[in-house]
Amino acid sequence: MRTSGVLLFVAYLGFISLGLPDAAHGINWPFVRMDFSVPIGWLGLVIAAGGIGYLMSSFSVGYWINRFGVGWLLVTSCLLVSSGLFGFYFSTSFIVFALFSVVIGMGSGAIDAGLNAYAAEHFSTKHMNWLHAAFGVGATAGPIIVTSVLVSFSQNWRLGYAVLAIILFVMALVFLFSRHWWESEKHAPKKADVTLENTGPVTQLQALKHPVIRFQIVFFFLYSGVEVGVGQWAFTVMTESRGISIASAGTWVAVYWGALAFGRAIFGFLVERFSVDQLLRLCLAGVSLGALFFTVSITPYTSYFGLALMGFCAAPIFPCMISQTAIRVGKSYSVHAIGFQMSAAVMGAMTLPFLSGLIGGQFGLTFLSMSFLTYALALFVLFHLILRRAL
Numbered sequence: 001m002r003t004s005g006v007l008l009f010v011a012y013l014g015f016i017s018l019g020l021p022d023a024a025h026g027i028n029w030p031f032v033r034m035d036f037s038v039p040i041g042w043l044g045l046v047i048a049a050g051g052i053g054y055l056m057s058s059f060s061v062g063y064w065i066n067r068f069g070v071g072w073l074l075v076t077s078c079l080l081v082s083s084g085l086f087g088f089y090f091s092t093s094f095i096v097f098a099l100f101s102v103v104i105g106m107g108s109g110a111i112d113a114g115l116n117a118y119a120a121e122h123f124s125t126k127h128m129n130w131l132h133a134a135f136g137v138g139a140t141a142g143p144i145i146v147t148s149v150l151v152s153f154s155q156n157w158r159l160g161y162a163v164l165a166i167i168l169f170v171m172a173l174v175f176l177f178s179r180h181w182w183e184s185e186k187h188a189p190k191k192a193d194v195t196l197e198n199t200g201p202v203t204q205l206q207a208l209k210h211p212v213i214r215f216q217i218v219f220f221f222l223y224s225g226v227e228v229g230v231g232q233w234a235f236t237v238m239t240e241s242r243g244i245s246i247a248s249a250g251t252w253v254a255v256y257w258g259a260l261a262f263g264r265a266i267f268g269f270l271v272e273r274f275s276v277d278q279l280l281r282l283c284l285a286g287v288s289l290g291a292l293f294f295t296v297s298i299t300p301y302t303s304y305f306g307l308a309l310m311g312f313c314a315a316p317i318f319p320c321m322i323s324q325t326a327i328r329v330g331k332s333y334s335v336h337a338i339g340f341q342m343s344a345a346v347m348g349a350m351t352l353p354f355l356s357g358l359i360g361g362q363f364g365l366t367f368l369s370m371s372f373l374t375y376a377l378a379l380f381v382l383f384h385l386i387l388r389r390a391l
Contacts, residue, residue, distance in 0.1 A: 020168070021108070036097065046097070061073070061109070062337075081107035117339065120326050125271040207337055223317055223345065226314070227260070234256065248304075252304045259315070283314070284379055288379075
């Protein structure tokens with residue numbers, strides 16, 4: 001049990017460290033683009049480069065875990081992220097900078113999918129929610145660290161990335177010294193309902209043919225599109241089509257993200273007292289209802305309530321669906337399935353907000369908000385299809 005507690009602590013550190021680099025670009029980009037003399041919109045190229053790397057590693061994480069084990073995967077991946085951040089520090093051109101973003105994406109994708117796959121099998125649904133809340137702690141701490149470096153060292157953006165690189169390197173050492181514990185099954189909780197299926201090795205192609213896995217790939221694609229898209233577009237919708245002030249709109253977008261983080265902490269307690277599937281059903285209904293309130297927006301307060309409700313109800317969906325994967329598809333399929341789901345989530349976050357933006361540009365911002373209501377309703381229907389197929 002002591003080993004289990006130590007590994008749980010290391011997993012929390014891993015999720016915090018995973019969130020650290022995520023928001024750093026948003027702080028450093030004005031100084032990076034001036035240094036490399038590139039347009040402000042080229043931040044999208046950096047993010048896309050990281051997304052490509054993420055997809056490359058997360059999609060195939062099941063293969064690497066089966067071949068080398070979780071311990072070595074985490075060590076290697078953390079070193080990749082650290083190396084990429086150090087690469088930012090030494091970059092001499094924008095092209096080199098963007099290439100190192102691919103390296104960081106590859107490391108982050110493997111860490112994210114590897115940690116989620118391990119946690120889904122070995123830790124409770126409660127801890128899955130709290131682990132994802134820990135990611136939010138890292139995503140909050142990263143900008144604070146980078147901003148502090150900019151203020152203290154004459155706007156030296158390179159040094160901020162170097163500080164994050166050192167933190168990730170230390171995390172790689174932690175993974176290195178704990179690598180043998182990750183392979184031990186002595187600390188793993190028993191899940192009789194998971195081990196009923198065959199426990200032999202499963203290939204990626206076999207996993208892709210599993211009907212529940214296919215449904216869940218689409219589910220994660222849609223979910224991330226909703227979560228990220230609402231956060232990206234809510235401010236524009238409220239200020240440009242509803243006459244809501246910049247201060248109020250900005251505050252309620254912050255409330256949306258805050259409700260997401262706060263909700264994961266709260267639902268971490270609730271998942272042990274209620275059926276996980278019942279909570280998911282209610283939360284998906286809540287997201288749809290929140291999207292309806294935000295879309296209709298009879299008054300500004302309707303928009304505010306819709307945003308807050310969507311953020312809070314969306315909180316447990318991602319971690320709970322990850323946690324339930326092994327139960328729905330079996331242990332031998334789950335490691336591949338979680339890698340596919342993480343890849344689908346990144347694809348959804350990259351494409352659906354962009355699609356909604358195109359819809360808004362062509363038909364107006366009301367139709368943009370309606371697109372998120374459509375995605376939310378599709379999620380609700382898809383969840384029930386997953387439940388029927390998993391029975």
